[in-house]
Amino acid sequence: MSKNRIAPLAINPRVLDLPFIEVPLFLAFRHIFFRFVTYSQIETYLCISMKLLIVEDEDGLRGTIISFLEEVGYQCEDATQLGMALNKVNDYEYDCVLVDIGLPDGNGLQLIREIKKIAPTTGVLVISARNSLDDKITGLELGADDYLAKPFHLAELNARVKSILRRVKYDGKIEVNIERLRILPESRQVFCDDEAIVLTKKEFDLLAFFVANANRVLTKESIAEHLWGDLADAADTFDFVYSQIKNLRRKLLDKTSIDYLKNLYGIGYMFQTDRG
Numbered sequence: 001m002s003k004n005r006i007a008p009l010a011i012n013p014r015v016l017d018l019p020f021i022e023v024p025l026f027l028a029f030r031h032i033f034f035r036f037v038t039y040s041q042i043e044t045y046l047c048i049s050m051k052l053l054i055v056e057d058e059d060g061l062r063g064t065i066i067s068f069l070e071e072v073g074y075q076c077e078d079a080t081q082l083g084m085a086l087n088k089v090n091d092y093e094y095d096c097v098l099v100d101i102g103l104p105d106g107n108g109l110q111l112i113r114e115i116k117k118i119a120p121t122t123g124v125l126v127i128s129a130r131n132s133l134d135d136k137i138t139g140l141e142l143g144a145d146d147y148l149a150k151p152f153h154l155a156e157l158n159a160r161v162k163s164i165l166r167r168v169k170y171d172g173k174i175e176v177n178i179e180r181l182r183i184l185p186e187s188r189q190v191f192c193d194d195e196a197i198v199l200t201k202k203e204f205d206l207l208a209f210f211v212a213n214a215n216r217v218l219t220k221e222s223i224a225e226h227l228w229g230d231l232a233d234a235a236d237t238f239d240f241v242y243s244q245i246k247n248l249r250r251k252l253l254d255k256t257s258i259d260y261l262k263n264l265y266g267i268g269y270m271f272q273t274d275r276g
C-alpha cells in the first residue's frame with residue numbers, strides 16, 4: 001500500500017515444526033493475528049492530530065523534545081542531518097518543522113528555503129543555539145514562523161508550536177466556524193449551534209485534518225499516513241480509514257443535517273464547505 005510497506009509477521013511455519021496439514025490453518029491464523037495486532041496498535045495511536053518533524057543533531061536534546069511533544073499528543077518524526085531532513089520534507093507532509101540551524105552536513109537555513117518552496121503551508125520554528133541576530137533575521141526572512149534560542153523551556157516550545165499551528169493551519173483563529181459547526185481545536189470540542197457533537201479522539205483528528213484541508217481532495221493514503229503514520233504502511237487494507245470516516249460523517253450528519261464529507265470514488269474524500 002505504500003513505499004515503506006512492512007512484511008506482516010514474517011514467521012515461517014516450519015520453524016514451529018507444524019505438521020503439514022496444519023500449515024494452511026496456521027497461515028489463516030497468522031493473517032487474523034496480524035490484523036488484530038495492527039488494528040490494536042493503530043488504536044493506541046489516539047493522540048495524533050498534527051505531524052511534526054524535529055531536525056536536531058544533538059541526541060539528548062532531540063530525545064527530550066520528542067518525548068515531550070509526543071506526550072502532548074503530536075506525532076513526531078526526526079532527522080539528525082540536513083540531507084535527511086531535505087529528503088523527509090520532499091517525501092512527506094508535515095504540519096510544522098522544528099529546524100536547528102547548525103547541522104553537521106550544512107545549514108538549517110537551506111531547509112527553510114526548501115520547505116517554503118515545496119510546502120508553503122508548513123509551519124517552521126527555528127531552534128538555534130546561535131544567538132546571532134543574522135541567523136534569526138535570515139530565518140524569518142526566508143519564511144520561518146518563529147525563532148526560539150537554546151536553551152529554552154519545553155513549555156515555551158509547546159506554546160510556540162501551538163501558536164504556529166493555529167496561525168498556519170487555522171488562519172489564526174482559535175475557533176473555526178463552518179456553517180452550523182463550531183470547532184475548538186485547542187480543547188478538541190465540536191458543536192452544532194450550541195449542542196456538543198461527541199467525537200472520539202481519532203474522529204476529532206480526522207475532522208481537524210479535513211477542516212485544515214477544506215475543499216481539497218484528500219486521498220485515502222494521505223489520510224491513513226497523516227492519522228496513523230508509519231503504522232498505516234503495515235496495514236493491508238484501508239478498512240480502518242473507511243470506518244473512521246463513516247462514523248465521523250454519520251455523527252456530523254445526525255446533528256447538522258449537512259453531509260460535509262464527499263466521497264470521490266476511487267480518488268479520496270473532500271470536506272466540502274463551499275456548496276456554491
Ligand code: CA
Nearest residue numbers: 057100102103
Ligand atoms: Ca546543532
